[in-house]
Amino acid sequence: MKADNGKEIIYGNVPLTFLKFTIPNVIGFIAMSSSGIVGGIFVGRYVGPEALAAVNIVIPIFTFVFGIAIMLTIGGAVRVGKYLGENDNLSASRTFTKIIAVISAIALIMTAVCALFNETVVALLGANEELKPISREYLRTLSAFFFFQAMEYALSVFVRVDGRPYLASSAVLAGAVINALLNWLFVIKLGWGVAGSALATGTAFTVSFLILSTHFISGRNKLRLVKKTGSWKEILSAAYNGSSELLSEVSAGVVALMFNWIMITKIGTQGVAAFTFINYAIWAGGMLCYAVGDSIVPLVSINYGARKPDRIKKFMGLALGSVFAIGTSIFVIMTLIPDKMIAVFLPDKSSEAFQIALVFASYIRWVFFFSGLNIIFSAYFTAMHRPLESVIIAGSRGLVLPVALVFLLPFVFGVYGIYAALPIAEVSTLAAAIFLWKINSPSKRIERSLAM
Numbered sequence: 001m002k003a004d005n006g007k008e009i010i011y012g013n014v015p016l017t018f019l020k021f022t023i024p025n026v027i028g029f030i031a032m033s034s035s036g037i038v039g040g041i042f043v044g045r046y047v048g049p050e051a052l053a054a055v056n057i058v059i060p061i062f063t064f065v066f067g068i069a070i071m072l073t074i075g076g077a078v079r080v081g082k083y084l085g086e087n088d089n090l091s092a093s094r095t096f097t098k099i100i101a102v103i104s105a106i107a108l109i110m111t112a113v114c115a116l117f118n119e120t121v122v123a124l125l126g127a128n129e130e131l132k133p134i135s136r137e138y139l140r141t142l143s144a145f146f147f148f149q150a151m152e153y154a155l156s157v158f159v160r161v162d163g164r165p166y167l168a169s170s171a172v173l174a175g176a177v178i179n180a181l182l183n184w185l186f187v188i189k190l191g192w193g194v195a196g197s198a199l200a201t202g203t204a205f206t207v208s209f210l211i212l213s214t215h216f217i218s219g220r221n222k223l224r225l226v227k228k229t230g231s232w233k234e235i236l237s238a239a240y241n242g243s244s245e246l247l248s249e250v251s252a253g254v255v256a257l258m259f260n261w262i263m264i265t266k267i268g269t270q271g272v273a274a275f276t277f278i279n280y281a282i283w284a285g286g287m288l289c290y291a292v293g294d295s296i297v298p299l300v301s302i303n304y305g306a307r308k309p310d311r312i313k314k315f316m317g318l319a320l321g322s323v324f325a326i327g328t329s330i331f332v333i334m335t336l337i338p339d340k341m342i343a344v345f346l347p348d349k350s351s352e353a354f355q356i357a358l359v360f361a362s363y364i365r366w367v368f369f370f371s372g373l374n375i376i377f378s379a380y381f382t383a384m385h386r387p388l389e390s391v392i393i394a395g396s397r398g399l400v401l402p403v404a405l406v407f408l409l410p411f412v413f414g415v416y417g418i419y420a421a422l423p424i425a426e427v428s429t430l431a432a433a434i435f436l437w438k439i440n441s442p443s444k445r446i447e448r449s450l451a452m
């Protein structure tokens with residue numbers, strides 16, 4: 001991070017600094033999340049609900065790869081931010097180099113797995129005979145771009161930490177525009193179906209990666225790839241510190257997998273197509289809140305290193321207020337015009353999938369009041385080097401409670417219990433998050449670190 005940016009984080013005007021880091025990050029995350037959503041829109045409208053369901057079937061494997069990238073990047077970025085706050089650029093670069101190397105290796109391995117065991121992976125993800133051929137085609141094409149997908153996210157975070165948030169946002173935004181244009185070309189004009197949508201998304205990831213890479217040869221970078229990286233045990237520490245982020249992403253994939261199984265068992269392909277819209281809505285809302293949470297990680301971690309608890313509290317107040325406003329806005333939209341939102345993906349309002357999605361939306365809208373707050377608390381604990389608390393929050397809202405509730409509630413409320421599982425999980429998690437905050441406030445954490 002540039003020296004003046006580091007000073008601004010520690011001494012600058014809190015609201016202005018928050019906006020400087022958050023606004024470009026939110027733009028970037030909107031662009032990043034749009035890759036999947038835009039593809040879903042084109043597939044749902046121009047290929048059909050069965051194709052949309054087939055795409056949704058393989059989403060968990062992509063969330064796993066993305067989760068690995070997030071875990072290592074966020075865990076590493078916290079350490080990099082702390083090093084830069086201490087003006088130790090060499091240690092920051094060593095950490096950066098190790099994170100990039102490991103993410104690259106894992107992404108390439110996952111590409112090989114999906115290429116060699118394509119049919120097995122799709123079967124394990126729950127595709128029935130109707131969806132298997134389409135799911136295999138989509139997975140085969142998009143998995144070839146796992147490296148660029150992972151690197152787009154990793155470099156966007158490190159470029160921002162290195163003091164160029166607007167370059168990070170611009171790169172991801174450029175990828176989003178290319179993704180939309182190529183989806184239009186490949187899906188509508190050329191009729192390439194789900195493979196065309198996957199190719200468009202993969203190309204967009206590649207373009208963003210290339211733009212972000214220019215930062216590291218620009219001469220404006222403090223972070224650089226180095227040959228002597230030091231101990232690789234630091235990777236384990238970074239992975240542990242970012243484990244809540246991995247858990248959040250993997251949990252989203254597991255929950256999607258569970259819902260796919262349940263919907264395809266109880267309702268069939270139309271149920272999976274309906275859940276696809278719900279999944280995109282949760283993903284879009286979550287990405288906006290993750291953008292805010294991601295933005296405050298360097299703000300909190302650097303002020304933690306500088307021993308500034310009051311500034312941390314102010315940044316947290318702004319972040320919590322921002323995500324609550326985002327959640328309230330989505331709730332209003334899902335209340336007033338859910339039919340119009342669903343029709344973007346499923347234009348036939350008389351279809352079974354549309355009607356199921358409409359009922360599902362009336363329940364799931366309540367998630368958005370609470371999910372963002374939980375995301376911010378989880379990000380706070382990651383930035384304060386308290387991964388256990390972060391894992392508790394991420395695991396409760398994303399995996400433990402949804403899994404338990406989605407199996408228990410249907411026995412009492414029937415299919416409506418499935419719809420209510422996620423809102424109840426978020427409310428319960430928020431109560432735990434507030435309790436953990438009270439016993440791990442910035443002042444208390446800094447006092448403990450000074451006493452060690």
